[in-house]
Amino acid sequence: MALLDTNLIRQDFPILGRTVRNGKKLVYLDNAATSQKPIVVLDAERNFYLNHNAAAHRGAHLLAEEATDAFEGARAIVADFISAQSSEIIFTKSATESINVVSYGFSNHLSKHDPFYIGAEHNIVVTQLEHHANLLPWQQLAKRSGAKLSWLGITADAQIDISNIDSVINDKTKIVAITHQSNVSGAITQLEPIVKRAREVGAMILLDACQSVPHMPVDVNKLNVDFLTYSGHKAVGPTGVGVLWGRSELLEKMEPMITGGSMIDSATIESATWAKAPKKFEAGVPNMAQAVGLGAALNYLTKIGMEKIHQHEELLTERALKGLQDISGVEIIGSKSSLNRGSAISFTLEGVHPHDVGQVLDDYGIAVRTGHHCAWPLMQELKLNATTRASFYLYNTPEEVDIFLDGVREVKKFFKV
């Protein structure tokens, strides 16, 4: 295991050279919320606009051809990145939209033989540590369809508890929607037993890969899930673009959430039929520049190497976990070892509210996230109102980890705890 050459990498991210709050060097540790972007991504978007901008798939003219090539070229990169087929990649605006798309794919209006038919006799399985994005759409589906919402709980170290998996995931289960890595505890989900059980009962599986795809190698062929999603903006890509990957057989049968232009096979004033995936799910002039930017982002990550990025983060995480444990009053949520763990580290500090921790860190130039991290049910289970969260990415350094640890000590001094 080795660290990345962050001196070189940081040159690609000019914002990291910024100062904040009276000239403090920015230490950006809010990567689980959103990542910074390398110049190549901004250049790719700009190049698209300056040279090839036109409505993809819609014109017989040269610019439209070039825009189509750029857009479909980006789709091929996105597919390659997770070893998938281009026809299985749908561009959405965000992971949040992606998950909603799948949740609307299910309906109790379908024939009972349709794989997406759901009714009161069925259940939907989530977990207690899901981000609201992978919880609320399923609550809504349960409400619409009459199906029951069930969930796997958590273990003492904030991992998914699979002890009662055979009763929670049962032959009534239509879909298991589960995170690949918690944005709060950083826990990497041990998928095998969950996938195995879901397959046994014939349930579909959606994987929320928002915190995994940007940080480690992911191959959809090895995961044996049915849907996978993440957001571009957390993977050094632009805002306004998300990815939904789905198995062809299922995409073919799934109804679209959004209807409109360029997703039809035929249309009259009274009814319409759908084009094949991915078009069926991409109504309207698409987010072309953002897709192109995401393509550049993934190429950038690939060039550095996803395995190396993962190892780099593991080293930073280990350093931070060790350092935090040396500070009295700090309580880490979840695993204290960097094994099977992403770089999101949530913690509490006795006697100081997380907001106040974050505020003092901010004064030292350290950007962290505080609050419930859109995982309120997990907080409720942990009997917490909020935590402070630091999360690392390829451009962070051991020195920044140390500045962060010093910052936490300063918080204690400031609040005299």
Add this chain to the structure above:
Amino acid sequence: MALLDTNLIRQDFPILGRTVRNGKKLVYLDNAATSQKPIVVLDAERNFYLNHNAAAHRGAHLLAEEATDAFEGARAIVADFISAQSSEIIFTKSATESINVVSYGFSNHLSKHDPFYIGAEHNIVVTQLEHHANLLPWQQLAKRSGAKLSWLGITADAQIDISNIDSVINDKTKIVAITHQSNVSGAITQLEPIVKRAREVGAMILLDACQSVPHMPVDVNKLNVDFLTYSGHKAVGPTGVGVLWGRSELLEKMEPMITGGSMIDSATIESATWAKAPKKFEAGVPNMAQAVGLGAALNYLTKIGMEKIHQHEELLTERALKGLQDISGVEIIGSKSSLNRGSAISFTLEGVHPHDVGQVLDDYGIAVRTGHHCAWPLMQELKLNATTRASFYLYNTPEEVDIFLDGVREVKKFFKV
């Protein structure tokens, strides 16, 4: 009426200096599909990423504050542009998404006293010249709810026919979804009688302003509609951002289509309650950079002046309409006068298929659109399979109109008609 100083304006759009197809000067006349972007828009996005990028509304740190300011600042610009309140502006990914959001706001699961309750006893009114984006979502709502889909037809010159308005819009009508300007015939809708009738029967009105807001001054207070939408990419803004404006009273009562993070008031594993608009409708990390880019785009248009842009286009349209009528075999769809008409001009050329017209024009560097323009029902009504469409914007010149007219003559020569 006067033309804009296009020499100056074109300097802001470097792509217009491009050559295509063996060194031909690009003549971009596909503006109804998507517009080109001025440098200030690209710079605004880039500046956001390079200096302020962080998850808006989500962090206690300085970058998150700045990102929030930039995002909410953009919302204020978008609101001002149509004389609306910020709290009534929802950022979506596109007009297509916006219309779907409203269509999902209606539901037969609501209490019968809810303004968004819809059932088999109701009807939904569209028109025969709607873009698929303002038709298919309503077809789907009709299917989901059992409500009837009705429509206003078209007159001989491809305007909305209001002769039978009192029977089509009746006391069963929940919503009238109507375009402000046709993307095929360029017809500007005479709203007053339609709005008056809708108000009489208590129906809501959604206005598809994709082809109007980018091209002429629009003030929501004067329109007396309930929802209005357009896409940023057609208004010299970035791809991946759309606007939905809605009346506060209605937004308050409307259910969201997409659920997830940052749109809740409270959440448990079993259920959630919503935040107020606009947050309720903006689940997930938003398309911040695109919103900021749209803000810069609208500021750019405002500086030039929407009234002036409209007049400029009228002059170009007049020139093109006149010129086309002088070419034998050309048939213009809709009005042949530039009065009450936008700049989208669709036409057919006897003996040459629109694709072939477009292909030859493309060879001369002229980018137009061919096909059904996502308005298949209108084509069916006109008994056409396709048309060729030229559409102008603030940066187009009378000389370009002439090149286009010459191009059409070349088409005739090439195909010997």
Add this chain to the structure above:
Amino acid sequence: MSLESLYQEIILDHYKRPKNKVLQDKYSVEVHHNNPSCGDEITLRVQVENQIVTQLSWDGVGCSISQASSSVMSELAQGIPVEKALELEVSFLELMQGKGQVEADEEELEDAVAFSGVARYPARVKCALLGWMALKDALLRAGGSK
């Protein structure tokens, strides 16, 4: 801006020793407010008699700013006419939304001027307002007009 101007001694004192933070049984209105972006919560009880706020008690969880602000509010708004309390809320709101450009009226806002520094941290403004928003809501429900 320094941290010290945000976290003035008076704020840290109220945070450590909040006033009126025991819910009283006597009340005309109880409201519950929360801050969905951070999870802070407050339950506020007001007793209104003859248009006077005769008693005010609260409980809640949250950061130093939200807790101290609720504590200060509970002192200021107690024993005064409902209309006066609503005016106080307006003044405090103006101060908070002033981005640091609004001068605080020390005569009127007393201890609450200690929160002037919060106005420079937009993300913390809603913390300082949590208790005051609950107050406004409670008083309007109790019959105050505004």
Add this chain to the structure above:
Amino acid sequence: MSLESLYQEIILDHYKRPKNKVLQDKYSVEVHHNNPSCGDEITLRVQVENQIVTQLSWDGVGCSISQASSSVMSELAQGIPVEKALELEVSFLELMQGKGQVEADEEELEDAVAFSGVARYPARVKCALLGWMALKDALLRAGGSK
């Protein structure tokens, strides 16, 4: 690339005087295909006897490329074994998707090599393929294996 290399004489000829463009009553399979992005349509009828395409007729609307390509296809695929017709479709598809880099086999594709220029215009490839896609569909339904 010049317009002339896209619109070769042979294409314009077939466009003006399309072959087999009258639907015949005798057929084993009829298919209807369209191109949703431009509205072009084709109805194709094939008669298959003893694994031979004995008759092939079509009707449709569309641009010169789609009409001429369907016309050429209707001549080439007539009177030959189903397997041979399916092989032709594969070769033509390869040519079209070759972005102008694939050399056409004139021996095999005969008049259809005139469409080589189309491969350089990605937006027109689907026009040239409309009739061929219908052919493939029809033959597979008629029992051809692939």
